[in-house]
Amino acid sequence: MRATSISLLLLVTTLVSAFAATAHGQALVADLSRHHVAITTGFTGAEVLMFGAVDGEGDIVVVITGPPEDVVVRNKQRIAGIWVNARTIRFEGVPNFYAVASTRPLSEIATPDVRENQQIGAENIAVTVSIADRGRPAEELATFRAALIRNKQNDGLFSREPGEITVLSNRLFRTGIHFPANMATGTYTASVYLFHEGSAVQSVSTPILVEKVGVGAEVYNFAHRQSAFYGIAAIVIAVFAGWLGGVIFRKV
Amino acid sequence: MYIYLPIAEMSVNIFLILAMGGAIGFLSGLFGVGGGFLMTPLLIFIGVPAPVAVGTEANQIVASSVSGVIAHWRRGNVDFKMGAVLLSGGIVGSSLGVLLFKFLQSLGQIDLAIKLCYVVFLGIIGGLMLVESVRTMLRARSVSARRGKLHQHNWLHGLPLKMRFRRSKLYISAILPFSIGAVVGVLSALMGVGGGFIMVPAMIYLLGMPTSVVIGTSLFQIIFVTANVTFLQAISTQTVDVLLAILLLAGAVVGAQFGSKYSVRLKGEQLRGLLAVMVIGVCVKIAYDLIVTPDDLYSIARLAVH
Numbered sequence: 082m083r084a085t086s087i088s089l090l091l092l093v094t095t096l097v098s099a100f101a102a103t104a105h106g107q108a109l110v111a112d113l114s115r116h117h118v119a120i121t122t123g124f125t126g127a128e129v130l131m132f133g134a135v136d137g138e139g140d141i142v143v144v145i146t147g148p149p150e151d152v153v154v155r156n157k158q159r160i161a162g163i164w165v166n167a168r169t170i171r172f173e174g175v176p177n178f179y180a181v182a183s184t185r186p187l188s189e190i191a192t193p194d195v196r197e198n199q200q201i202g203a204e205n206i207a208v209t210v211s212i213a214d215r216g217r218p219a220e221e222l223a224t225f226r227a228a229l230i231r232n233k234q235n236d237g238l239f240s241r242e243p244g245e246i247t248v249l250s251n252r253l254f255r256t257g258i259h260f261p262a263n264m265a266t267g268t269y270t271a272s273v274y275l276f277h278e279g280s281a282v283q284s285v286s287t288p289i290l291v292e293k294v295g296v297g298a299e300v301y302n303f304a305h306r307q308s309a310f311y312g313i314a315a316i317v318i319a320v321f322a323g324w325l326g327g328v329i330f331r332k333v
Numbered sequence: 334m335y336i337y338l339p340i341a342e343m344s345v346n347i348f349l350i351l352a353m354g355g356a357i358g359f360l361s362g363l364f365g366v367g368g369g370f371l372m373t374p375l376l377i378f379i380g381v382p383a384p385v386a387v388g389t390e391a392n393q394i395v396a397s398s399v400s401g402v403i404a405h406w407r408r409g410n411v412d413f414k415m416g417a418v419l420l421s422g423g424i425v426g427s428s429l430g431v432l433l434f435k436f437l438q439s440l441g442q443i444d445l446a447i448k449l450c451y452v453v454f455l456g457i458i459g460g461l462m463l464v465e466s467v468r469t470m471l472r473a474r475s476v477s478a479r480r481g482k483l484h485q486h487n488w489l490h491g492l493p494l495k496m497r498f499r500r501s502k503l504y505i506s507a508i509l510p511f512s513i514g515a516v517v518g519v520l521s522a523l524m525g526v527g528g529g530f531i532m533v534p535a536m537i538y539l540l541g542m543p544t545s546v547v548i549g550t551s552l553f554q555i556i557f558v559t560a561n562v563t564f565l566q567a568i569s570t571q572t573v574d575v576l577l578a579i580l581l582l583a584g585a586v587v588g589a590q591f592g593s594k595y596s597v598r599l600k601g602e603q604l605r606g607l608l609a610v611m612v613i614g615v616c617v618k619i620a621y622d623l624i625v626t627p628d629d630l631y632s633i634a635r636l637a638v639h
Contacts, residue, residue, distance in 0.1 A: 120337060121337065123334075152633050153441065155632050156631050157631070164623060165442075166442060169441060229633055231631070297337055297339035300339040304339075304567065304573070304575075309567070312563060312566075314575070316392070318575060319395035320560075322396045324403070330586070330590050
């Protein structure tokens with residue numbers, strides 16, 4: 082409750098300054114309820130509120146993009162009765178996360194070409210095929226690309242349908258962004274586009290930093306930076322715990 | 334109550350993990366097995382990535398084997414010399430196993446390899462145990478079992494490098510226990526198990542060790558082999574989740590106590606028969622998953638973060 086009231090207060094103050102900004106000729110201003118998402122030990126996902134003000138007519142589209150990563154897509158084939166990963170294609174620069182929200186259905190806001198150009202909608206995310214796989218037939222590449230997006234959607238990391246944007250008195254807008262627990266750490270980008278008559282007339286972007294904090298972060302860093310000591314520590318903990326268990330239940 | 338696992342990078346219900354530890358601990362106390370062959374598939378089933386399940390389970394088995402070996406040590410049921418030979422093979426085998434694991438992971442075939450190992454070895458061991466326990470149950474009804482020689486002599490006893498193992502009352506070639514240790518070591522690294530379910534029958538039927546020292550000696554060498562797997566997985570793949578291991582362990586320690594209390598109510602062959610049914614059950618489930626057409630023929634895996 083307290084966190085909500087604080088973010089509401091923040092919202093109000095920012096909106097007041099947003100009005101001031103639009104008064105000075107900026108058509109679009111936007112901000113986030115927070116720019117930092119902490120993955121703590123009790124992390125089950127996060128909600129971030131994006132809000133802003135717009136001057137003039139048009140449609141608003143909000144796009145959240147996660148940090149890029151390399152993803153390999155594998156296709157199973159039945160070999161000797163069992164399903165085996167047979168063909169693979171590697172994609173580079175795939176955002177770990179992608180969410181979109183809009184005031185109207187995307188097809189009514191812009192033509193497919195424009196959406197593809199601006200990478201609006203999960204199917205329009207630009208991904209690069211690794212050099213080794215570029216010679217593959219276009220049809221195969223398209224199938225694998227579609228499989229990549231479908232799997233990301235099933236994991237809850239790519240949005241299927243655009244989320245809703247609430248608009249107040251044709252000026253103020255807000256939308257909630259849900260980050261799932263399996264999100265990657267790194268820098269995310271929240272972009273807001275103002276579309277007018279089918280083309281983006283203005284856009285603003287702002288970063289969101291997602292990082293692990295607390296005990297979980299320390300365990301992760303320890304495991305990755307000092308792997309050998311981590312391994313030894315894991316064994317020592319296990320031996321001690323096993324010994325403790327044996328001793329405690331000796332008398333029972 | 335949810336907890337975020339730092340290495341598995343997922344959020345799980347803490348009570349689910351404790352309950353899983355408890356249930357598998359109960360079964361391992363009941364049957365006197367490590368339970369790795371049940372826990373690793375179960376972890377994969379709830380969504381833990383296969384490499385993390387295998388690495389973490391190795392870490393947990395270190396703890397449960399330490400717990401188990403204490404009781405056997407007190408009763409003098411550990412043949413340390415035999416254990417040392419088995420484990421020298423185990424260290425070599427498990428080190429090769431971790432390398433093989435990493436290689437298969439780079440090919441994208443690790444999940445398949447883990448599952449195939451499970452199907453083959455659980456199928457063989459479960460089938461043999463079932464036949465043996467049913468035979469014993471039937472024989473118990475007809476005539477009392479004949480006492481034979483301590484063990485049969487065959488070509489395996491003609492190998493060089495003979496060693497005397499006083500505690501096991503054996504004078505055999507060290508090559509044999511070393512090789513058994515090595516094979517089980519590879520499987521241990523690949524499957525995320527202690528390998529007791531293969532080691533114990535091999536010690537009885539191949540080496541001819543007396544049953545009284547088999548469990549204690551097996552547990553003794555499992556501690557070191559799984560510790561080696563834990564260490565190597567930690568440095569090469571960073572897939573050991575200490576938090577997950579501790580949670581599983583907490584449940585398992587408690588469950589095992591109840592399990593061992595119940596085990597005295599059942600006869601040895603009944604226990605083995607039940608265990609065999611369970612082993613075959615896991616084998617059939619994994620085999621079915623390999624054969625049935627998956628919902629999506631395509632899967633994705635993250636490689637590197639820029």
